[in-house]
Amino acid sequence: MDKFVIRGGERLNGTVEVSGAKNASLALMPAALLASGITRLRNTPALRDVSTMSTLLKSMGAKVDFKNNTLAIDSRGVKHFEAPYEHVKKMRASIYVLGPLIARFGQARVSLPGGCAWGPRPVNLHLEGLQKLGAQIELEGGYINAKADRLTGTKIHFDVSSVGATGNILMAAVLASGTTLIENAAIEPEMTSLAEFLVAMGAKIDGIGTNRLEIEGVDSLKAAETRTIPDRIEAGTFLVAAAMTGGEITLTGVRPDQLSAVTAKLEDAGCTIGFTEDTITLTAPETIRPVDVTANIYPGFPTDMQAQWTAMMSIADGTSIITDSIYFDRFKHVPELVRLGANIEIKENAAVVRGVPRITGAKVMSTDLRASASLILAGLVASGTTEVLRVYHIDRGYEAIEKKLQTLGADIQRVTGEEF
Numbered sequence: 570m571d572k573f574v575i576r577g578g579e580r581l582n583g584t585v586e587v588s589g590a591k592n593a594s595l596a597l598m599p600a601a602l603l604a605s606g607i608t609r610l611r612n613t614p615a616l617r618d619v620s621t622m623s624t625l626l627k628s629m630g631a632k633v634d635f636k637n638n639t640l641a642i643d644s645r646g647v648k649h650f651e652a653p654y655e656h657v658k659k660m661r662a663s664i665y666v667l668g669p670l671i672a673r674f675g676q677a678r679v680s681l682p683g684g685c686a687w688g689p690r691p692v693n694l695h696l697e698g699l700q701k702l703g704a705q706i707e708l709e710g711g712y713i714n715a716k717a718d719r720l721t722g723t724k725i726h727f728d729v730s731s732v733g734a735t736g737n738i739l740m741a742a743v744l745a746s747g748t749t750l751i752e753n754a755a756i757e758p759e760m761t762s763l764a765e766f767l768v769a770m771g772a773k774i775d776g777i778g779t780n781r782l783e784i785e786g787v788d789s790l791k792a793a794e795t796r797t798i799p800d801r802i803e804a805g806t807f808l809v810a811a812a813m814t815g816g817e818i819t820l821t822g823v824r825p826d827q828l829s830a831v832t833a834k835l836e837d838a839g840c841t842i843g844f845t846e847d848t849i850t851l852t853a854p855e856t857i858r859p860v861d862v863t864a865n866i867y868p869g870f871p872t873d874m875q876a877q878w879t880a881m882m883s884i885a886d887g888t889s890i891i892t893d894s895i896y897f898d899r900f901k902h903v904p905e906l907v908r909l910g911a912n913i914e915i916k917e918n919a920a921v922v923r924g925v926p927r928i929t930g931a932k933v934m935s936t937d938l939r940a941s942a943s944l945i946l947a948g949l950v951a952s953g954t955t956e957v958l959r960v961y962h963i964d965r966g967y968e969a970i971e972k973k974l975q976t977l978g979a980d981i982q983r984v985t986g987e988e989f
């Protein structure tokens with residue numbers, strides 16, 4: 570198991586390229602199951618989650634090749650329609666194969682995802698939506714067994730705006746007979762990029778980019794290719810790193826329009842930010858101002874940036890409140906930040922952060938992807954040495970993060986091998 574050893578205090582400076590988006594790739598890859606042929610996904614990030622999804626598709630009979638950040642998925646050999654617990658327990662997004670398998674092959678056996686580091690994350694909206702499209706769904710032995718001759722278009726209104734349920738129902742409805750209307754669909758950029766890709770495969774979808782999607786089912790789709798959108802969460806993480814370390818960085822290959830909720834808060838905190846069509850330059854302030862945020866659905870402040878913001882506010886000049894309206898108990902990073910000397914109190918689904926003048930290095934434990942990102946950020950400003958343990962969590966969603974940080978001047982080393 571790897572750990573990161575970080576000596577804090579370096580100001581980050583320079584330019585770094587943003588990788589393709591994990592959460593876009595994890596939705597695009599299962600879409601390859603909807604057509605027989607070779608799907609090509611350029612700008613795919615080299616992440617553990619991408620290789621987990623590749624292994625799952627291979628176990629179904631697909632051929633998957635990854636070279637120079639281009640993923641080629643040959644679905645012509647797919648003949649097993651199962652996502653075993655061994656895969657799904659590693660990555661909840663494996664559930665994205667459910668919709669495409671039922672729509673294309675009329676059957677699927679997919680393990681229920683189970684719990685996650687920060688509490689229950691049900692999939693009822695996925696199942697209810699598929700049942701409304703006519704799938705027979707049976708839960709047995711921790712598995713979802715689904716069957717359908719052909720799905721039939723209908724109206725689906727989501728009580729909660731869910732990224733995953735939107736993706737699954739969208740990928741099911743494109744091959745259904747008749748028209749499906751999804752109301753209160755998620756409009757996260759990763760869902761818009763999925764819908765655009767499905768249209769490139771021959772699907773008929775109206776309302777892309779809005780929370781009202783109308784899908785006219787077609788009889789078949791063809792394999793296609795696309796470029797994966799940049800990762801707005803990776804981009805946000807690097808901007809916060811620069812702000813916390815008093816540095817100045819430029820991100821390239823980024824979509825500033827998909828990050829506006831984060832950059833607006835960074836400006837409120839005192840940062841100076843410059844934009845071009847595909848770059849963002851941030852200059853840190855002398856003193857970080859405390860800024861409250863409430864994590865919400867897109868285009869609100871992303872919950873996947875909440876932990877990183879908490880780390881930044883722990884060294885701000887004053888008190889701030891960070892509320893998460895998506896995941897009520899996504900605060901596993903807080904006790905670890907407190908180990909570094911932060912002053913944070915949890916009250917229901919909010920963290921009250923009283924900024925401290927300095928934090929001090931210590932050993933801290935990663936619990937999930939974004940929590941581990943917040944610990945790395947804290948380590949970059951802590952005096953002395955911070956050891957972030959179990960960084961396999963971070964490798965799930967950040968491509969070579971330590972190498973990118975080193976190019977910006979950070980003193981961070983990956984140490985491999987020992988049991989931590």
Ligand code: EPZ
Nearest residue numbers: 592662690691692693694695729731732733734873895938
């Ligand atoms: C996606 O998860 C992302 N994962 C998450 O990013 C992200 O935190 C989340 O969206 C919210 O933005 C991927 O894209 C692979 P949801 P997802 O369905 O699809 C409730 C990261 O760090 N809900 O939009 O699982 C649910 O409990 C990861 O990269 C139901 O009640 O999220 C939550 O409160 C972590 N029933 C809310 O909806 C359902 O059937 C939003 O969840 C589905 C969801």
